[in-house]
Amino acid sequence: MNIVEQAIKKEHGQVKLAEKLARITGHPYKQPHIANWKRVGYFPADIAGVVAGHIFNNEISAYEACPTIKRAVSNA
Helix, strand or coil, X not given: CCHHHHHHHHHCCHHHHHHHHHHHHCCCXXXXXXXXXXXXXXXXXXXXXXXXXXXXXXXXXXXXXXXXXXXXXXXX
């Protein structure tokens, strides 16, 4: 089960997940967005942090929500 499918299950459906993301972000997400992300297998980078924090209560990282997200590298 990919991360989008897990979020769908957690929010009890694609429509409810879309509505919650729309409410949190102010972007008019709809069920077709969720269906597309489900097909791809992950969320877009611009909402990965929102998904990690608000859907999964920070139990996952933004990188887990979107493996293509750019991660910071420190030389410290």
